[in-house]
Amino acid sequence: MAEKPDQTGKKLGMWLFLYTEIILFGGLFVLYAVYFSWYTPDFILGAKQLDLGFGLANTVILLVSSFLVAASITAVQKNQRPFALTALAGALVCGAVFLVNKYVEWGHKIEIGIFPGSEKLLDGPAPQNLFFGLYYVVTGLHGIHIVIGMVLLGVSFVLVLCRKITAQDDAVLDNCGLYWHLVDLIWIFIFPLFYLVV
Amino acid sequence: METAASFYETPEPARFSGIWSWLFTLDHKRIGLMYLYAILFWFLLAVFLGGVLRLELMFPGETVLSAQLYNSAFTLHGVVMIFLFIIPALPAVFGNFFLPIHIGADDVYFPRLNLLSWYLYMAGGAIAVFSLFSGGFADTGWTFYVPFSISTNTNVSTAVFAAFVLGFSSMLTGLNFITTVHKMRDRAMGWLQIPLFTWSLYATAWVQLLATPVVTITLVLVMIERFFNVGLFDPARGGDPILYQHLFWMYSHPAVYIMILPGMGVISEIIPVFARKSIFGYKAIVGSSLAIAIAGSLVWAHHMYTSGMSDTAVFVFSLLTFVVAIPSAIKVFSWVATLYKGAIEMTPPLFFSLCFIYLFSVGGLTGLVLGAAGANIHVHDTHFVVAHFHFTMFGGTGFAFFAALHYWWPKMFGRMYDFKKAYIAAILVTGGFMFHYVPMFVLGLQGMPRRYYDYLPQYAQGNFFAGFGALFMILGIGLMVANLMASFARHRDAGSDPWGGVTLEWTIPSPPPVHNFVRPPEIMAYPYDFSGVTDRSAQRPKGE
Numbered sequence: 001m002a003e004k005p006d007q008t009g010k011k012l013g014m015w016l017f018l019y020t021e022i023i024l025f026g027g028l029f030v031l032y033a034v035y036f037s038w039y040t041p042d043f044i045l046g047a048k049q050l051d052l053g054f055g056l057a058n059t060v061i062l063l064v065s066s067f068l069v070a071a072s073i074t075a076v077q078k079n080q081r082p083f084a085l086t087a088l089a090g091a092l093v094c095g096a097v098f099l100v101n102k103y104v105e106w107g108h109k110i111e112i113g114i115f116p117g118s119e120k121l122l123d124g125p126a127p128q129n130l131f132f133g134l135y136y137v138v139t140g141l142h143g144i145h146i147v148i149g150m151v152l153l154g155v156s157f158v159l160v161l162c163r164k165i166t167a168q169d170d171a172v173l174d175n176c177g178l179y180w181h182l183v184d185l186i187w188i189f190i191f192p193l194f195y196l197v198v
Numbered sequence: 199m200e201t202a203a204s205f206y207e208t209p210e211p212a213r214f215s216g217i218w219s220w221l222f223t224l225d226h227k228r229i230g231l232m233y234l235y236a237i238l239f240w241f242l243l244a245v246f247l248g249g250v251l252r253l254e255l256m257f258p259g260e261t262v263l264s265a266q267l268y269n270s271a272f273t274l275h276g277v278v279m280i281f282l283f284i285i286p287a288l289p290a291v292f293g294n295f296f297l298p299i300h301i302g303a304d305d306v307y308f309p310r311l312n313l314l315s316w317y318l319y320m321a322g323g324a325i326a327v328f329s330l331f332s333g334g335f336a337d338t339g340w341t342f343y344v345p346f347s348i349s350t351n352t353n354v355s356t357a358v359f360a361a362f363v364l365g366f367s368s369m370l371t372g373l374n375f376i377t378t379v380h381k382m383r384d385r386a387m388g389w390l391q392i393p394l395f396t397w398s399l400y401a402t403a404w405v406q407l408l409a410t411p412v413v414t415i416t417l418v419l420v421m422i423e424r425f426f427n428v429g430l431f432d433p434a435r436g437g438d439p440i441l442y443q444h445l446f447w448m449y450s451h452p453a454v455y456i457m458i459l460p461g462m463g464v465i466s467e468i469i470p471v472f473a474r475k476s477i478f479g480y481k482a483i484v485g486s487s488l489a490i491a492i493a494g495s496l497v498w499a500h501h502m503y504t505s506g507m508s509d510t511a512v513f514v515f516s517l518l519t520f521v522v523a524i525p526s527a528i529k530v531f532s533w534v535a536t537l538y539k540g541a542i543e544m545t546p547p548l549f550f551s552l553c554f555i556y557l558f559s560v561g562g563l564t565g566l567v568l569g570a571a572g573a574n575i576h577v578h579d580t581h582f583v584v585a586h587f588h589f590t591m592f593g594g595t596g597f598a599f600f601a602a603l604h605y606w607w608p609k610m611f612g613r614m615y616d617f618k619k620a621y622i623a624a625i626l627v628t629g630g631f632m633f634h635y636v637p638m639f640v641l642g643l644q645g646m647p648r649r650y651y652d653y654l655p656q657y658a659q660g661n662f663f664a665g666f667g668a669l670f671m672i673l674g675i676g677l678m679v680a681n682l683m684a685s686f687a688r689h690r691d692a693g694s695d696p697w698g699g700v701t702l703e704w705t706i707p708s709p710p711p712v713h714n715f716v717r718p719p720e721i722m723a724y725p726y727d728f729s730g731v732t733d734r735s736a737q738r739p740k741g742e
């Protein structure tokens with residue numbers, strides 16, 4: 001009874017939490033699925049107006065960052081602290097670049113008058129409003145998750161730095177890594193749904 | 199029994215004392231009690247609101263509430279009862295207190311997360327209170343249906359945000375319980391040796407975990423619509439308001455099973471103890487809990503027969519709704535069969551449990567009237583729905599909560615309450631309940647719609663009776679709470695096992711010590727084996 005519970009429980013808890021995140025986005029994907037099946041041609045037109053270059057760049061950036069996070073976990077387990085710290089810093093930079101890209105992309109769209117409640121969308125065809133509405137809501141919510149993920153990676157970075165995360169006790173880093181992979185995974189679904197349906 | 203300092207005397211962590219030893223506690227028992235106080239406060243507030251609503255309806259025309267105030271009041275009654283009382287009542291209070299003890303553990307797996315859940319719960323309640331004083335409380339009903347929830351001028355955003363925060367609290371509690379059952383269970387305890395209350399909490403936790411995020415995103419969308427006017431549910435802009443209803447009920451129907459499953463677990467604990475007889479169909483009850491959790495997640499659209507779905511969808515959801523009735527009925531049969539030829543000892547918790555079985559059965563059977571696609575068209579959105587819903591939620595979960603309070607009170611506080619007053623309170627509540635809700639069935643069949651502050655003259659008699667019943671019910675609830683509070687004036691004399699229970703909480707002192715067990719728990723091969731208890735009472739001079 002007094003014995004220390006095994007550490008796998010922490011991971012179990014994290015996996016359960018990740019289910020909830022998937023279902024959270026699942027609600028939005030349900031909306032997307034319904035509206036896409038109703039208004040397929042309009043969604044294709046909408047997707048053509050998005051900049052594939054930005055989407056592709058962000059996909060690559062997130063995949064690289066996920067690799068770096070995975071590498072940092074392995075490095076911690078092998079007691080290679082400097083490498084782990086470099087990899088985590090690299091992942092953080094990737095996250096920041098992703099957000100900058102997103103900012104530029106959104107900024108451009110808002111400049112040409114495409115944003116929720118804009119006159120262009122209100123006067124245009126209704127389905128297009130839905131496409132861009134979903135675009136802003138889904139990528140916005142994903143962006144918030146990127147920020148949360150970066151905070152978690154930042155905390156992990158500090159903990160590795162002060163030797164709180166070690167090869168013996170790396171559950172925190174593992175869980176933060178799982179969260180980051182999830183954020184990456186969700187983007188892997190968002191990217192084709194919005195950029196590649198042309 | 200060993201003497202051990204109770205958890206009241208031993209703060210955990212030990213460095214805190216006084217009020218801080220509660221606010222920063224990681225002890226699952228203290229957190230459970232903190233939930234109890236907060237939940238009782240909200241419950242009594244919502245009972246009061248419900249009483250005012252019925253007072254308005256007792257007489258035709260405007261009496262105590264204006265139409266606008268009535269709309270806000272029934273919304274507040276619904277939001278508080280659903281999100282602040284029924285959903286957390288049994289898992290957060292009794293689940294927190296007894297789940298770890300039931301499985302021979304000294305705490306939940308994530309004690310800090312447990313405390314965070316409590317703070318999220320309190321924050322959600324505080325936000326709801328705040329929204330009362332900023333722009334008027336939402337007047338949408340607790341369902342927050344679009345397009346009204348997006349266009350009304352009352353402060354829907356804050357109310358929705360409160361529900362959002364409370365959803366997180368509930369989700370994290372579920373996550374904690376699943377991990378605890380998997381990782382903290384005594385090694386000697388196999389899956390089919392887990393007490394049924396804990397089993398029901400485990401099934402509930404999965405529903406909390408898998409369904410709550412859907413309502414989270416739905417409520418977020420309501421806020422986004424109010425702030426940014428995206429138009430995702432606006433038909434003028436291509437959206438579909440019915441999709442909102444789908445998303446909402448995809449959570450909120452499973453949520454009624456979040457509310458009732460732990461209640462069924464409580465009844466499954468209490469019935470065998472006072473029948474002195476092993477529970478009938480342990481495996482069937484476990485299986486039906488899981489079946490309810492799974493099938494209950496697939497019936498959401500039966501709230502939407504009149505919203506404009508296809509006939510095929512109506513047929514499928516109606517069929518699935520009838521399927522959910524089967525595992526619920528299995529439980530009722532098991533409880534009744536447990537009582538059959540048992541050596542029944544009448545006590546207040548058993549009395550509440552028997553009332554539960556009756557009221558819940560009525561609620562469940564009238565649910566089939568609503569689940570049948572044809573009959574539903576006739577009674578949809580009438581007082582029949584109100585009566586059905588309260589029979590299952592109040593007659594079901596509410597009575598299970600009362601039963602749990604009376605069953606575990608001596609364990610939690612070490613004090614016994616007065617039986618006679620408890621019986622009088624129970625009879626007042628149950629009698630008032632019948633007087634209150636049965637007229638609503640009739641009113642509903644006659645066509646009185648729900649959610650209006652006024653009605654046609656032909657409904658006056660039924661509404662007057664219902665308000666009369668509400669008075670008795672509120673008196674009974676007041677007496678019950680006062681009787682329980684009066685037990686604090688007594689000595690801690692309840693003893694470790696006042697009822698003759700056999701699950702692990704009855705093997706430890708009342709109130710339990712901070713680490714629950716003073717010596718390693720002995721796991722019985724079967725959790726409801728009363729042969730030891732009946733032997734003991736046979737040896738007593740009085741005898742059986």
